[in-house]
Amino acid sequence: MKLDLKVPDISCGGCVNSIANAVKTLDANAIVQGNPTTKIVSVETQASETAIREAIAKIGFPAD
Numbered sequence: 001m002k003l004d005l006k007v008p009d010i011s012c013g014g015c016v017n018s019i020a021n022a023v024k025t026l027d028a029n030a031i032v033q034g035n036p037t038t039k040i041v042s043v044e045t046q047a048s049e050t051a052i053r054e055a056i057a058k059i060g061f062p063a064d
């Protein structure tokens with residue numbers, strides 16, 4: 001499944017890395033790409049959207 005999430009609080013590559021690490025605790029094979037300018041984070045994963053949203057909100061990056 002591929003998700004495009006709008007994550008307003010990302011401001012740099014470090015934020016994207018933090019999100020990638022959180023997603024990878026759910027799915028080690030997930031592919032995460034984020035753009036600090038557009039605030040769009042694309043996630044390719046087998047994990048559910050709900051689980052992804054919870055995991056990233058927990059580390060301070062709630063998605064719209």
Ligand SMILES: [Cu+2]
Binds near residue numbers: 010011014015016
């Ligand atoms: Cu950052």
